[in-house]
Each structure stands twice: as structure tokens, then as C-alpha cells.
Amino acid sequence: SRDVEADLSRILITESEIHAKIAELARKIEVDYAGQDLLLVGVLKGAVMVMADLARELHLPVSMDWMAVSSYGNSTQSSGVVRILKDLDSELQGRTVLIVEDIIDSGLTLSWLLGNLRSRGPASVEVCALLRKPDAVRVELDVRYVGFDIPNDFVVGYGLDYAEKYRNLKDIGVLAPHTYS
Numbered sequence: 001s002r003d004v005e006a007d008l009s010r011i012l013i014t015e016s017e018i019h020a021k022i023a024e025l026a027r028k029i030e031v032d033y034a035g036q037d038l039l040l041v042g043v044l045k046g047a048v049m050v051m052a053d054l055a056r057e058l059h060l061p062v063s064m065d066w067m068a069v070s071s072y073g074n075s076t077q078s079s080g081v082v083r084i085l086k087d088l089d090s091e092l093q094g095r096t097v098l099i100v101e102d103i104i105d106s107g108l109t110l111s112w113l114l115g116n117l118r119s120r121g122p123a124s125v126e127v128c129a130l131l132r133k134p135d136a137v138r139v140e141l142d143v144r145y146v147g148f149d150i151p152n153d154f155v156v157g158y159g160l161d162y163a164e165k166y167r168n169l170k171d172i173g174v175l176a177p178h179t180y181s
């Protein structure tokens with residue numbers, strides 16, 4: 001068997017740092033949405049781990065729904081072309097929506113998604129993203145909750161993939177260049 005950890009050049013954020021940050025974000029969200037029914041919209045597939053952990057941290061009545069969009073395919077570069085692979089099951093009319101994302105890289109996925117969801121008549125749509133790459137962002141975005149700002153390296157783990165691999169790593173790490181060049 002191959003040791004996938006050997007494909008990382010370094011660990012960027014450990015499992016315990018991730019969980020501490022998610023708890024911190026959950027405390028803010030609980031204050032901001034006190035007394036409201038929140039619809040968490042997880043963006044498949046990258047957001048599965050954040051969604052699972054954030055939802056369980058929140059002491060609020062939440063529903064969970066999922067949208068599958070993809071802009072990367074098997075490349076390390078965003079194409080900017082967003083495809084809907086699976087739409088929401090829920091109607092958004094009048095709903096209080098929080099999009100849950102693993103990472104904002106160029107911001108193109110989220111920019112497109114915000115426009116798409118806001119056109120469905122929700123009461124509000126905000127964003128919670130565990131990671132953001134300030135040096136890679138290509139569009140202006142108002143993101144209410146951000147876990148970590150990180151350098152512009154290709155990161156994997158905790159839901160984040162390269163060619164569908166590494167999503168199951170507990171830590172977030174930088175992919176060693178030899179694995180994709």
C-alpha cells in the first residue's frame with residue numbers, strides 16, 4: 001500500500017487546529033443566527049468534512065442540503081466554467097441560507113453560486129469557508145465567515161482533493177509538486 005502522507009510536502013493545518021477553528025466559527029454563527037432556522041448548503045464534494053463538523057458544532061436548528069458544482073475537474077487550475085452536477089432539493093424562497101465551502105481559491109465558484117442562489121428569493125445568503133487564498137482571489141466577494149487565509153499553494157485533505165484523491169486526510173497539507181508535475 002502507498003503512504004499518501006508522503007505526497008505532501010508539509011502539513012499546513014492540523015486536525016486539531018481545524019476543529020478548534022470550526023468551533024470558533026460555530027460560536028459566531030450561533031450568535032448571528034440566534035432564533036432562526038438555518039439552511040446549510042454544502043458544496044459537494046469538497047465541503048463534506050466542513051459541513052459534517054460545522055453542522056454538529058452548531059447549537060441551532062439547521063437543515064442541510066447539497067449542491068454539486070465543479071470548476072476544476074482533474075486539473076490544478078480553475079477553468080472558471082461552473083457546472084451544476086446536482087441541484088438543491090429545497091426551495092430557497094424566504095429561507096436563511098449559509099453556503100458551506102472548503103476553500104475559496106479564485107472565488108469563481110462562489111461568485112457564480114451566490115448569484116445563482118440569490119436569484120431564488122432567499123431571505124439571506126451568507127458564506128462560511130474554511131480556507132481562503134487571498135493571493136489567488138480574482139473576484140470581489142463578501143464572505144462572512146472565513147477560517148484560515150492560506151498561501152497560494154495547492155492544498156489537499158479534509159475534503160480537498162487533487163484528481164479525487166486525498167479528501168480523506170485528516171489534516172490539510174501542501175501537495176508535493178512531484179505528485180502532479
Ligand code: PRP
Nearest residue numbers: 045046070071072078105106107108109
Ligand atoms: C474546489 C473547492 C471549491 C472551489 C474553489 O471544488 O472545493 O468548491 O474549487 O475554487 P475557486 O474559488 O477557484 O472557484 P472543485 O471544483 O475542485 O470540486 P470538488 O469540491 O468536488 O473537489
Ligand code: MN
Nearest residue numbers: 043044045046
Ligand atoms: Mn468544491
Ligand code: MG
Nearest residue numbers: 046072160161
Ligand atoms: Mg476539487
